[in-house]
Amino acid sequence: MLCFEGISLMLNVFQGRAQAPTYRTITPPNGKLQTITVHEETSQIRPYVSGAVLRNIKFTPERYESFIALQDKLHQNLARQRTLVSIGTHDLDTLKGPFTYEALPPEEISFVPLNRQKKMNGAELMKFYESDKHISRFLHIIRDSPVYPVIYDSRRTVCSLPPIINGNHSKITLNTKNIFMEITALDKTKVEIVNNIMVAMFSQYCEEPSTVEPIKVISPHNHESREVPNLTPRETQAEVSYINACCGLSLSADEICKHLKRMSFDAKPSKSSRDLVDVRVPVTRADVLHQCDIMEDVAIAYGFNNLKRTFPGKSGTIGQPLMVNKLADIVRMEAAMAGWSEVMPLILCSHDENFAWLNRKDDGNTAVKLANPKTAEYQVVRTSLIPGLLKTIKENKHHSVPIKIFEVSDVAFKDMSLERKSRNERHFAAAWYGKTSGFEIVHGLLDRVMLMLKSAFLTHEEGLEGTHLDGYWIEEVDDPTFFPGHAAAIHLRLNGKQHVIGVFGILHPTVLEKFELK
Known part of the structure; x- marks a missing residue:
C-alpha cells in the first residue's frame, strides 16, 4: 500500500472488481538465468544480496515516477534510511551478465555516478557528495569502512555502490524495456520482503503481467546460494472460533474465506478440522505474522462499523486509574x-x-x-x-x-x-x-x-x-x-x-x- 499500483490493486480486489493476482516466475528467452556471485569480503559490510529481472516492461512518465517513489518509501521505512536494505535498479540492456557483488577498498572503485559526467573513485565520491542535500544523509553508512560494497557486470562496469548511488552507465529511462534489480542488505528477511514488494507491484506492467524472471545468487561462503525471488505464497491456518470470539461474530468457515478473499488472501475451509481455515498469504503481505493479523483482515472485510458495539458478558469496558x-x-x-x-x-x-x-x-x-x-x-x-x-x-x-x-x-x-x-x-x-x-x-x-x-x-x-x-x-x-x-x-x-x-x-x-x- 506504498504506491498507487498497490492501493488501486487492493481497492479493486476489495470491491470485487478484480481477482488477486497470482505472481509467478518465468524462464528467460534464452533459458539461462542471470547470476550474481557474492565475494566473501562482503561479509565485512553488507553480506546479503537479492534481486530479479522484469522483462518487457512498459513505462509511462507516471509509472516511472511511481517506480522511483516506491523505492524511496521502502528506503525510508522498512530499510531504515538505507541502513538495512538498499535497492539498485538498472537498464539490463546496457549491462552484460554474469554479475559479481564485491567489497573493495574505496580507491579501487572507479565509476561515473548517476546523472554525472566525471569519473570518481570511492573516496572522491564521498567528498563530492558531502554537500549534497539528498545523498549526504547516507554517506555515514559505509564511509568509515575499509571496504565499500560494489556490484559489477562481466565487463567490470560498475552497476552501483550500495547503499549510496547507482552508476550512470545503467540508469533507467522511459525507454527502458528490461530492468535488472539488485538489493543489498544487512538483514536476511527484509532483503526478500523488499524484493517481493518491488516485483509484485511493477510486474503488472510487464508484457506478461505478474511474471518475474528470477536470478541465481551464488554465495557458498555463507550458504546463501539460491534462486530469488521466491513468489510462493506462505501457508498458514487460523481458527474460526478465535476469529469469531475476537470480532463478536458467528461466521462459518466459508464466510470467513469469502471475507479473506476480499483482502487478497487465498483461503479455504480446512479438511483437517471444522474449526480451521487454510490461508495462503501472498508475498505482498509480509505484515501477516499471526492469526490475529488474519482476524483483523476479516474484521476489515466484514466492516468495523458493522461489528457489535459491545460484547456483553465477555469483556470489562470500565477503565480506572492506577x-x-x-x-x-x-x-x-x-x-x-x-x-x-x-x-x-x-x-x-x-x-x-x-x-x-x-x-x-x-x-x-x-x-x-x-x-x-x-x-x-x-x-x-x-x-x-x-x-x-x-x-x-x-x-x-x-x-x-x-x-x-x-x-x-x-x-x-x-x-x-x-x-x-x-x-x-x-x-x-x-x-x-x-x-x-x-x-x-x-x-x-x-x-x-x-x-x-x-x-x-x-x-x-x-x-x-x-x-x-x-x-x-x-x-x-x-x-x-x-x-x-x-x-x-x-x-x-x-x-x-x-x-x-x-x-x-x-x-x-x-x-x-x-x-x-x-
Whole structure:
C-alpha cells in the first residue's frame, strides 16, 4: 500500500472488481538465468544480496515516477534510511551478465555516478557528495569502512555502490524495456520482503503481467546460494472460533474465506478440522505474522462499523486509574493549588548531575546506566528528581524570583530481584528559589501535602519509639546534598511500622555552584 499500483490493486480486489493476482516466475528467452556471485569480503559490510529481472516492461512518465517513489518509501521505512536494505535498479540492456557483488577498498572503485559526467573513485565520491542535500544523509553508512560494497557486470562496469548511488552507465529511462534489480542488505528477511514488494507491484506492467524472471545468487561462503525471488505464497491456518470470539461474530468457515478473499488472501475451509481455515498469504503481505493479523483482515472485510458495539458478558469496558496515578494526581493538585508550577524535565541525566553535583557517591548498585549514551547528558536514569528541578531553575534564572516549581514523576533504581533488574518509584519533589533560603516555605508545602493525604503531624515526643500514633514527624539529618544543620528527614509511622519517606532543607553551596545558582 506504498504506491498507487498497490492501493488501486487492493481497492479493486476489495470491491470485487478484480481477482488477486497470482505472481509467478518465468524462464528467460534464452533459458539461462542471470547470476550474481557474492565475494566473501562482503561479509565485512553488507553480506546479503537479492534481486530479479522484469522483462518487457512498459513505462509511462507516471509509472516511472511511481517506480522511483516506491523505492524511496521502502528506503525510508522498512530499510531504515538505507541502513538495512538498499535497492539498485538498472537498464539490463546496457549491462552484460554474469554479475559479481564485491567489497573493495574505496580507491579501487572507479565509476561515473548517476546523472554525472566525471569519473570518481570511492573516496572522491564521498567528498563530492558531502554537500549534497539528498545523498549526504547516507554517506555515514559505509564511509568509515575499509571496504565499500560494489556490484559489477562481466565487463567490470560498475552497476552501483550500495547503499549510496547507482552508476550512470545503467540508469533507467522511459525507454527502458528490461530492468535488472539488485538489493543489498544487512538483514536476511527484509532483503526478500523488499524484493517481493518491488516485483509484485511493477510486474503488472510487464508484457506478461505478474511474471518475474528470477536470478541465481551464488554465495557458498555463507550458504546463501539460491534462486530469488521466491513468489510462493506462505501457508498458514487460523481458527474460526478465535476469529469469531475476537470480532463478536458467528461466521462459518466459508464466510470467513469469502471475507479473506476480499483482502487478497487465498483461503479455504480446512479438511483437517471444522474449526480451521487454510490461508495462503501472498508475498505482498509480509505484515501477516499471526492469526490475529488474519482476524483483523476479516474484521476489515466484514466492516468495523458493522461489528457489535459491545460484547456483553465477555469483556470489562470500565477503565480506572492506577492507584499510584490517583495518588500522584492528588499531590499534583495540592502543590498547584498552593501556587507552585509543575515542571517535566527529562528522565535521563548525566552521571555527575545525579551523584557528584549533589555531593552523593555512586555505590554502583543504585542507578540504571545506559550502555552507549549518545551524549554525556544522557548517561543514567535519574534516582532523584532534584537535578531536573535545579536544571529547570538554572535555565529560567532570568524570570523574576521567587521561582516555585515541583515535579511528580518516576525515578528508577537497580533491583536484581526483579526480572527486568530495575524498578520505578513515584517521587514528589519541590524547589523554591528566591532571595532567602525558603526553608519555611518548603516546610509549609510539606505540611500541606501531608495534611491532604490525611497524615497527622506528630511532635518529637509523640514520634518517639514506644508510642503507637500514626503520623509523621521531622528530625535533623546529616545529608551532604544540604547545608549542615539545615536539613530534616521526614519520618512516617503507619500501622505500627516506621519509614523515612523524604528529606528537605537548604541546598549546600557547592550543589548550587555546580548548577550555576546563587
